[in-house]
Amino acid sequence: MTVHEIGKKAKEITNILGILGSEKKNQGLRxxxxxxISGATEILAANQKDVEKATKSGMNAGLIDRLELTSDRIGxxxxxxxxxxxxxxxxxxxLSMKNRPNGLTIGQKRVPxxxxxxxxxxxxxxxxxxxGLCFKSGNAVILKGGSDALESNIAIVKWLQIGxxxxxxxxxxxxxxTDTDREVTxxxxxxxxxxxxLIPRGGAGLIKAVVDNxxxxxxxxxxxxxxxxxxxxxxxxxxxxxxxNAKTQRIGVCNSCESLVIHxxxxxxxxxxxxERLSLKSVEIRADKEACSLEPSFVPATEEDWGKExxxxxxxxxxxxxxxxxxxxxxQYSTRHSEAIITSDYxxxxxxxxxxxxxxxxxxxxxxxxxxxEFGFGAEIGISTQKLHARGPMGLKELTTTKYIIYGNGQVxx
Amino acid sequence: MTVHEIGKKAKEITNILGILGSEKKNQGLRxxxxxxISGATEILAANQKDVEKATKSGMNAGLIDRLELTSDRIGxxxxxxxxxxxxxxxxxxxLSMKNRPNGLTIGQKRVPxxxxxxxxxxxxxxxxxxxGLCFKSGNAVILKGGSDALESNIAIVKWLQIGxxxxxxxxxxxxxxTDTDREVTxxxxxxxxxxxxLIPRGGAGLIKAVVDNxxxxxxxxxxxxxxxxxxxxxxxxxxxxxxxNAKTQRIGVCNSCESLVIHxxxxxxxxxxxxERLSLKSVEIRADKEACSLEPSFVPATEEDWGKExxxxxxxxxxxxxxxxxxxxxxQYSTRHSEAIITSDYxxxxxxxxxxxxxxxxxxxxxxxxxxxEFGFGAEIGISTQKLHARGPMGLKELTTTKYIIYGNGQVxx
Numbered sequence: 001m002t003v004h005e006i007g008k009k010a011k012e013i014t015n016i017l018g019i020l021g022s023e024k025k026n027q028g029l030r031x032x033x034x035x036x037i038s039g040a041t042e043i044l045a046a047n048q049k050d051v052e053k054a055t056k057s058g059m060n061a062g063l064i065d066r067l068e069l070t071s072d073r074i075g076x077x078x079x080x081x082x083x084x085x086x087x088x089x090x091x092x093x094x095l096s097m098k099n100r101p102n103g104l105t106i107g108q109k110r111v112p113x114x115x116x117x118x119x120x121x122x123x124x125x126x127x128x129x130x131x132g133l134c135f136k137s138g139n140a141v142i143l144k145g146g147s148d149a150l151e152s153n154i155a156i157v158k159w160l161q162i163g164x165x166x167x168x169x170x171x172x173x174x175x176x177x178t179d180t181d182r183e184v185t186x187x188x189x190x191x192x193x194x195x196x197x198l199i200p201r202g203g204a205g206l207i208k209a210v211v212d213n214x215x216x217x218x219x220x221x222x223x224x225x226x227x228x229x230x231x232x233x234x235x236x237x238x239x240x241x242x243x244x245n246a247k248t249q250r251i252g253v254c255n256s257c258e259s260l261v262i263h264x265x266x267x268x269x270x271x272x273x274x275x276e277r278l279s280l281k282s283v284e285i286r287a288d289k290e291a292c293s294l295e296p297s298f299v300p301a302t303e304e305d306w307g308k309e310x311x312x313x314x315x316x317x318x319x320x321x322x323x324x325x326x327x328x329x330x331x332q333y334s335t336r337h338s339e340a341i342i343t344s345d346y347x348x349x350x351x352x353x354x355x356x357x358x359x360x361x362x363x364x365x366x367x368x369x370x371x372x373x374e375f376g377f378g379a380e381i382g383i384s385t386q387k388l389h390a391r392g393p394m395g396l397k398e399l400t401t402t403k404y405i406i407y408g409n410g411q412v413x414x
Numbered sequence: 415m416t417v418h419e420i421g422k423k424a425k426e427i428t429n430i431l432g433i434l435g436s437e438k439k440n441q442g443l444r445x446x447x448x449x450x451i452s453g454a455t456e457i458l459a460a461n462q463k464d465v466e467k468a469t470k471s472g473m474n475a476g477l478i479d480r481l482e483l484t485s486d487r488i489g490x491x492x493x494x495x496x497x498x499x500x501x502x503x504x505x506x507x508x509l510s511m512k513n514r515p516n517g518l519t520i521g522q523k524r525v526p527x528x529x530x531x532x533x534x535x536x537x538x539x540x541x542x543x544x545x546g547l548c549f550k551s552g553n554a555v556i557l558k559g560g561s562d563a564l565e566s567n568i569a570i571v572k573w574l575q576i577g578x579x580x581x582x583x584x585x586x587x588x589x590x591x592t593d594t595d596r597e598v599t600x601x602x603x604x605x606x607x608x609x610x611x612l613i614p615r616g617g618a619g620l621i622k623a624v625v626d627n628x629x630x631x632x633x634x635x636x637x638x639x640x641x642x643x644x645x646x647x648x649x650x651x652x653x654x655x656x657x658x659n660a661k662t663q664r665i666g667v668c669n670s671c672e673s674l675v676i677h678x679x680x681x682x683x684x685x686x687x688x689x690e691r692l693s694l695k696s697v698e699i700r701a702d703k704e705a706c707s708l709e710p711s712f713v714p715a716t717e718e719d720w721g722k723e724x725x726x727x728x729x730x731x732x733x734x735x736x737x738x739x740x741x742x743x744x745x746q747y748s749t750r751h752s753e754a755i756i757t758s759d760y761x762x763x764x765x766x767x768x769x770x771x772x773x774x775x776x777x778x779x780x781x782x783x784x785x786x787x788e789f790g791f792g793a794e795i796g797i798s799t800q801k802l803h804a805r806g807p808m809g810l811k812e813l814t815t816t817k818y819i820i821y822g823n824g825q826v827x828x
Binding site for chain 1: 428432512514518520522527528606610611625629632633649652655656658659660663741745767768769771772773774775776777778780782783784788789790801802803806815817818819820821823824825826827
């Protein structure tokens with residue numbers, strides 16, 4: 001099937017999905033969860049093919065771990081669908097309803113986006129997650145997964161579709177593009193006629209390719225060069241705990257800390273403690289000249305380091321003379337994901353909140369909390385680092401748009 | 415100055431604009447309004463140059479009328495800025511604020527987008543309007559107007575900047591790209607580093623060029639192939655009044671009616687009345703075979719007619735056998751702007767509201783009401799026909815985004 005045909009099929013069922021009741025959608029999700037369990041043997045066998053191919057081609061152990069499925073992981077995917085079934089349906093909510101002087105009644109109602117496209121990399125569990133969120137919010141979803149997980153994704157989509165059919169629901173609610181040709185992916189990115197929004201999930205390279213090539217509106221997600229600024233009034237223990245958590249609790253994620261900004265006044269006392277704490281996880285510190293002169297064991301940073309998302313046990317460190325200098329540095333190099341200040345000063349805390357331009361700005365807490373579950377949404381389709389439509393963690397509501405509905409009784413414009 | 419330099423300058427002042435108090439912004443708007451009046455002679459002289467050039471090059475009278483400024487029109491531009499000053503400031507509103515079980519307090523606050531780019535065609539009054547809305551919502555704006563209005567725009571922007579300076583505010587809050595080279599416009603559309611959103615205002619060709627070339631997130635505005643569906647239960651007089659209003663009250667606008675869909679049951683009785691009413695404004699009706707056989711004076715429609723935005727005294731007409739056929743036809747050819755049903759049937763009214771996919775869906779009212787002022791926003795930067803970020807008329811709120819602010823006391827992620 002061509003990408004064009006896939007898009008057309010998806011568009012054709014948006015009217016059915018858009019008016020499905022919540023209970024019917026929840027039935028579909030429960031049925032899809034059951035089907036994943038029924039198909040587990042087949043899904044695991046398909047996944048084994050992907051893992052063998054990846055091993056042969058020399059993929060590193062970390063990536064293979066992300067690619068590999070187990071019975072438990074399939075169980076977790078099914079549980080994920082059940083959790084989404086338990087969430088409140090965002091569709092149909094009225095954001096406003098008012099009467100106008102001419103007698104018109106104008107309401108703004110939440111409706112599905114229509115067709116959501118998702119382009120993502122190796123982790124096959126995204127396939128079921130993305131389907132669950134899109135389906136619950138009344139959207140058809142078209143997935144383009146990474147070629148490394150192709151066999152796994154084909155099997156997962158097949159069983160999700162079986163689940164939908166079993167519940168009497170359109171199986172084209174989820175479709176997978178299986179052609180791995182790059183030109184096909186480009187064609188997908190220009191399918192504006194059928195696809196309402198495109199969400200890339202993956203590394204900076206993937207996201208840039210989508211932004212550069214798509215004519216469909218894109219929600220940019222994910223890249224995080226997150227800073228922690230230690231103000232001169234910071235509680236040292238709190239600062240050390242937060243930095244250690246934000247850097248090392250999980251290194252491969254977009255809300256982990258990649259760069260520290262330290263106030264000059266406290267640097268001589270704070271840097272040795274920092275070095276000691278981060279040495280517990282052998283974190284490499286790439287610092288500016290001033291910090292290197294205080295701590296010769298630090299690696300000298302280059303200009304490139306300030307903008308880098310390491311996703312590794314590495315962080316950059318810059319010393320500043322004031323909160324203004326800290327804010328300027330952060331606003332210059334940040335990817336506008338998550339930024340934190342550690343301070344005891346009320347004025348500085350407010351200044352940082354107001355002037356740092358990012359999706360999430362923290363006072364005295366770890367940047368690792370930027371996450372749909374931690375924010376209480378019960379789900380997450382990604383973290384938007386752009387300003388249009390949605391900013392920060394995106395849950396079900398962010399997969400919807402609105403429609404104005406107007407009740408009249410013959411009004412014409414004078 | 416290069417486009418890159420203009421972008422950089424705009425970005426640099428976003429921090430100042432983002433935290434300006436409402437009263438300071440209103441002062442700026444009042445001062446800019448005064449400056450427009452002070453500069454009226456110079457603005458009119460510049461406009462005369464544009465008008466002379468356009469006349470020589472053979473521009474039609476309608477377009478020249480849109481281009482031409484008068485003292486009254488400059489007065490109206492100044493009044494527009496004063497009206498915007500009187501509107502509520504959207505910046506700083508909290509959409510939510512909640513405590514999490516771990517003691518974090520998470521708030522979602524409305525903040526400016528940052529830098530807004532607007533690409534528009536000949537009408538020079540857009541220059542002042544767009545500035546007013548962007549400035550009030552805390553954004554820097556970069557304008558790229560049509561070359562036909564270049565001298566006018568240069569003069570208007572000069573005096574708006576004088577007004578800002580007089581009020582002690584950054585004059586780069588509004589900047590104009592004066593280089594008319596197409597490559598410069600393309601460069602502007604790829605200035606993602608500095609520009610947060612791009613809003614094209616103009617005809618379908620301009621909008622398509624922006625959508626195809628921009629890497630900056632775009633809000634698509636304006637094109638409207640709006641339908642009115644006359645259901646079999648419609649009140650004929652109401653239908654005739656609404657169609658006449660929606661088609662002829664103002665022909666050159668995106669919310670005017672371009673296509674009629676008529677239920678077969680009423681066609682024989684309704685078409686003669688329709689023909690009579692529309693003949694008052696000599697409207698050409700391009701109809702399908704069935705309608706042409708009932709009314710031989712109708713012009714036979716081609717496939718191309720169904721998707722056409724005429725912006726003229728022309729409309730297309732299709733006969734259908736059911737509301738489902740009407741909805742399918744509308745969803746196939748609509749630009750998702752504004753669609754109306756004329757009906758006395760409760761079930762059909764609800765079905766139409768639910769199943770027609772458009773920014774604004776009307777029961778028994780003219781599509782001409784889709785407008786920021788008519789919806790009670792007090793202003794309008796355009797009408798979004800896409801689903802991302804904003805859908806329908808966009809006022810001040812739609813020129814903002816949100817930021818999560820998180821108050822902690824040392825929380826780390828377990």
